[in-house]
Amino acid sequence: MMNDNQTLISVEDLKVYFRTGHECARAVDGVSFEIRKQETVCLVGESGCGKTVSALSILGLIPMPPGELAGGRILFQGKNLLELNEKDMQKIRGNHIAMVFQEPLTSLNPVFTIEDQIGEAIRIHKNIGGGELRNRCIQLLKDVGMPSPVQRLKDYPHQLSGGQRQRVMIAMALACDPDLIIADEPTTALDVTVQAQILQLFKSIQKSRSMSVLYITHDLGVVANIDDRVYVMYSGMVTEQGNTAQIFHDPRHPYTQGLLASLPSRSKRGKRLYSIPGTVPNPAYRPEGCPFHPRCPYAIPTCGREHPKMCDYGHAHLARCPVLFKNKKPVPKE
């Protein structure tokens, strides 16, 4: 794990469980990832993989109970965020680490104007008011590419389109110049053309503000356009990690390979789509050994018994499959 001054946040062996009655759902079961300064990191995976719980844990937004921290650390600026009290966490939220959620309509307060909501995000951490506050709101709306920003200040959320509301959410997240923005599926509820604009927006503000972005998604197409690094998650664990080119052009975990092979596209017309058999396991009833083994074309008996360790393919490309690692094809030249 690279722990130099280039690392902004480091999640180490995080375990978050949810106990309900007699069941224990191990939503996040030993997840490690890091985000460096000025980079975009993607957590990609399907439902039940633990990506959202991991992200919410960074900001201490998992209600405990029923959630329970079963292990791990989240290091940020020399502190373990999991050990901070609520008061200290509030100084971090919005100020140093901000979040953009998936559903802008439900995340914005319907009875307050845009100006009120962005203003609130600023006032919580900074002591400014009046004209200066208003100007900051206008500047933020400009930064997120909102046309006629002055007119938008007095609007209510229902008067804006989905894409506009998401821009407001991003403006609120940027309000205090955070070091990191966590974006949880920010474009899933939006149309493809708006999605493309929002992705472009993230890229440009990341550059202009030297921020880092943690982007959570299930959409591989989005991931491919994000650059920087990717962590593929499955059933509470990281199964593969690397830069975007490695993950897409040289996937080394059967799950990643299966996902990429099952994506429909024009080039596959007329041919049967590969599909990964079976379904994602229930987090409360995860299979023994490798969580993917019941669906895996390469599974051998040990896969159902031993917890697989991460295998290093070099150049920071790792995959959690000892079977493929043992029979590995040569790593292509960079």
Added chain:
Amino acid sequence: MILRVQNLKKYFPIRRGFFQKIAGWVKAVDDVSFEIEQGKTLGLVGESGCGKTTVARLILRLLEPDHGKIIFRETNIDKLTEKDMKPFRKEIQIVFQDPFGSLNPRMTAGLSIQEGLRILGIKKGNIRKKRLEHLLKMVGMSPDSADRYPHEFSGGQRQRICIARALSVTPSLVVCDEPISALDVSIQAQIINLLKDLQDGLGLSYLFISHDLNVVSYLCTTISVMYRGQIMESAPAEELFETPRHPYTLSLLSAIPDPVPGLKRKTELLEPDFSDSLATSKGCRFQGRCPIEEPRCLEENIDFEKVGKKHFVRCWKAAIK
């Protein structure tokens, strides 16, 4: 042709004021025409709010059209009474986007699937049971699924139940309204394969409504691109992707996040749509966002013109080239 839709229109009134007077109209579907060949798939693509779901509802007569013709095989079904419509209801079925929302949580899978059979008057229980087992097998579910409730199934399984239910009355045409958008990526491929297998095995025709161009490019024979109630371009699938003509189609295609890192964008991204969707009453619907717009575009009614054997485009500029 199994279905021909001609100049379909559906306007919704906007009522304002104490007396609920009509202040204007939302032209949800405004002169939509397309054809579906027997055994083939027509993809209807467009962003949310473009009217594609309204089109689906009109075809099923869940909404009444204000104008236009819907011709199923050789019969005009747009003005039939409910009684006369009944035999066509078994011919045209629908699979919706939200598999949980479209299943009655208090009915077992078996009861949901058989409901159509009972309505059609198939009274004998053992005949229904046999058909039920056959249907479950066709969609890849075990026979004991019949006794379980929707909440006991995963999203993909629920969608299979919805498909079995649609097939229970042996339709010829199935309208699929975003059938896989709510499912996990690894399950989407399974359902796509199932839909294709069923088409090959049963000779089904599909109207496949989606905003996902990757799925549409894989599955569909012909594609119609819809924007704000109108069809902007329609063509055989290969041709649409090879030689798209309408500026909206071009922007849509360049906005698809392609899972190929580093792929350079060919065209500029569309400007955000901030215009009031009710305000455009004349000229091209794409005004305000079109990169090749001219004053003429705001004034004239733009015709749907032929630019190839089966390729049509609603843009006078694109039709010239």
